[in-house]
Amino acid sequence: MARKASDVMVKALENEGIQYIFGIPGEENLDLLDSLKNSTIKLIVTRHEQAAGFMAATVGRLTGKAGVALSTLGPGATNFATSAAYAQLAGFAMMMITGQKPIRKSKQGSFQIVDIVENMRPITKFTKQIADGELVTSLVREAIRVAEEEKPGAVHLELPEDIAEQVTDAEIFPVHPVRRPIAEAKAIRKAIDMIQAATTPLLLIGAGANRKQTQKMLREFVDELEIPFVTTQMGKGVVTEAHPSYLGCCALSANDYEHVCIQRADLIIMVGHDVVEKPPFIMQHGKTPLVIHVHFYSARVDNVYFPQLEVIGDIANAIWQMKIGMAKQPHWDYSFIRKVKEDLEQHLLVGIDDERFPMMPQRIVSDLRKAVPDDGIVCLDNGMYKIWFARCYKAYEPNTLLLDNALATMGAGLPSAMAAALLYPKKKVVAVCGDGGFMMNSQELETAVRLDLNLTVLVLNDNAYGMIKWKQNAAKFDKFGLDLHNPDFVKYAESYGAKGYRVTTADEFSKLLQQCLHGCEKGVKLIEVPVCYTWANHILDHELPGIISDIMPATKPRISHSLSMATNEVQKPTKEQGERPASPPLQFSLPVQQPEPITETSEAEREVEKPEVNDTVEAEVVQPEPEESDVKIYPMYLANKAVTPNTDLDIIDKYTGKVAARCASAGPCDIDAAVAAAEKALPAMAAMASYERKAVLEKVVTEVKARFEEFAQALCMEAGKPIRDSRGEVQRLIDTFTIAAEESVRIYGEYAPLDISERCKGYQSLVRRFPIGPVSMISPFNFPLNLAAHKIAPALAVGCPFVVKPASRTPIGALMIGEILSRCNLPEGAFSVLPCSRNAADLFVTDERFKLVSFTGSPAIGWDMKARSGKKKVVLELGGNAACVVEDIVPNLETIVERIIHGAFYQSGQSCISVQRVYIREEIYETVKEALIAKAGTLLKGDPKDEKTFIGPLIAESEAKRIETWVKEAVNCGAKVLLGGKREGAFYDATVLENVHPEAEIHKEEAFGPVMELTPYKTFKAAIANVNQSKFGLQAGVFVTDLNKAFYAFEQLEVGGVCINDVPSMRIDSQPYGGVKESGLGREGVRYAMEDMTELRVMILKDVGQLA
């Protein structure tokens, strides 16, 4: 299809999964700007291109997918230089698109023209002008491919004005996952030999290890082998720093506790290190420690870094191979290192309670660490404080302390925090800047306020370029040229519409942090923190070197005989290798025997290497473990057929946390094929007779009944749903299919006489329902069986072909239904069940061949999907914060309590209609409250497979942590915890709160966890008004005896369903179900979903029945 090149470019970017473009358009971008107008990509206009570049780079850093920035030609493009270098050096995938004057014919001479492509050359991996509209799609694909490939970095495309408007029919290039080569077996073997032979091997984790699978593999490596680890600045948090094997971070290149450990080590396993990071330590010729370099690519040789062995290939896989190939050695000696770690931990406490004001940096770090939740994100600018954060701020999760130890640029702190807050609106995000660095991009406060970001900005004010002052002083230069005058930061923040605060005593700081991070007020907040570095600098310059020289081992360990043997063996050729030409000998000068040459491994040997890995920062990827015999493999269903093109999706037993099954994961091509097949199947589906459709539905009912326990156990495992509830859900699946079977034979139409006026004389009509066409179905994790059934069964009943995407955490239920359907008599292409990653899933929303998308899930995703779904019909079943009103004790207290407790806590509150808010009439409040607490306290928590368990794990630990944070926030705002309030891994206790602030997240948002709040009320009217004071409106429950009040509630409540004398959590599968306001659009419930999946057609009949 011929389209403007700028339109095609936007489509190509959408195809890459790009969600945001940051930048400032110029007149040369107007075509592209216009094309973005109707795109799913959000344009974020900033106040400086540099900030846009930093934001795009941070998207790359946090997601592994390229972030995109846009500018005009010349001045806009040159403003990108610093952020391009930032992304390029640090390894963040980022793409810049810049405009240019027309290249074919221009009337403006050389006005504003700079050769941007050449300008970008030294600071990007790829830079090109798009000289023809036909090339737009291939160049976008190539640029993104290059940006994301290891080592990720910056890329640039220039889109000239006349090319942007050129009409082209360039096709979009599909994105496919690329498997990375894995490390060569002999290199692994030698690495293992060296590590096992060493006396004190240490692990050093660098920036390149910050990839999702690598994090996991490294964690297992240190758990199992107990090898102590240090990190570079950008390797912080890859493995939790709460780990007993964590020693510290090399914030400095020498003279810190970590260097004592390194001096004591005879071997360092450097994982993901690149010399672009400031050296974590300095290697010396002929001396220990020896270094094994483990990375995606070989080591750049440098005076400070020249490893003796290189293990090149996918890091996660290499670490896994090493782990399984080696055992903890009895001769490994860490006694000295453990003592050093104890000393370091003591030293890290120095200054954390210091009362002095302006504040000491150690106390700032410590107070902030206490205030930020484990998954909160702290984004540093560049200044003196960075050293203290790197040394003292313990990162417990990856990507929670973002600092730049590559370009080390000032000015990135605020924009990077803005990008983090944009990507993760639920997380606490803090920017930490010096007064100098903050002012370099402070204009972006306006962008942050405009975007309504939740963000806290700390400006550490020493009225100086403190870091340079430190160096100036240490080098004994005169004090000169580094002092600053600053604006009033509080007023400055307020002038942008942000909140401004100033710390005036050291004690005030943590209170302000609590208020800004955990208070109920959202938005952008700035805290000016006066800081004094004099004493801290003295520690770095004088105290620390003294302490370190006292404990530093006088000599480096010798290379033991066994390590020397293991190292030499690296180069010993095997028989068959000896026959091949040898590579040149490795250049290293240890006082040991000269190494012999390494030769290449044959392809045949390579093939036996097992697990494949594709490790990106965020993507869902393969776990590089061998197939255990008890891990069941599920195929996916593509056009009615079981296929297993891969086993990429791990299904975790939510109780044990172990991989219990695997299934195939579909890519965009599979989804495309499924939709094409569904489209093709439509006529045959529509032509099926009612009894044939009924027979298919009945077959599902019969088979599920026969395999009842198998379904229940699978559900219990994959969802962590207590077995009692799992059985309940299987029964509901049966009910839903039974109702659909019954409804399938009574899709009645209407007859109407139309002779209502002279004009219509002789007319009559028939109105009938016809299948709407292929249906896209996205089902959630909390009811993987019955909510999939609520989409699948109505589609079968009316004859719509469909493609289901089950939740990737709980795909088994839908796959089991798929397995039954694959044996039913359905036209080819009638259905597909395709688990897939979120990126690939976009086609479920955007593909125009779907005529309806039926989504059940979170409001944020649902409404975003609606905005992107184009012309198709959309049904959204979203969340809520359901309320229950207790006006009367009816039929008795025991029943009310039993129902509310069930409604609030069954399946740990992970239901859209779980009871979250309970309003109780004042006079009976204490009685009901007491009884509820007593009953909730009896609920048993534990293994969901245990028949007695009521509270199982939440779907993921991160969810339990979210609830923990929300409850803490509510408590900070005055809430009282009447029961529970504790987390243990993925478990969260049944929790009852009182006096919850109306602005608290746990009140306003959907808790989706085992938490309910109690509130007394005076009048029934007030109670109903309270229920309505919510952005959601799914269902409500009312215990009431007065019929008038019951009807008043039915008429006044802004919800999709009212349950009288019951909790809102009741759903009957034949009844209409859905919400108003933020809770959704349209109704499910078999017959109502069937209505959505059909469209009316009227046949108007004129003068029929008259014979000539």
Ligand SMILES: Cc1ncc(C[n+]2csc(CCOP(=O)(O)OP(=O)(O)O)c2C)c(N)n1
């Ligand atoms: C863009 C940029 N310009 C200059 C520098 C050199 N530099 C590094 S730290 C620093 C001082 C930072 O001052 P401030 O932000 O106030 O933090 P402080 O060190 O005072 O805590 C300077 C000028 C740099 N890293 N980046």
Ligand SMILES: [Mg+2]
């Ligand atoms: Mg400063």
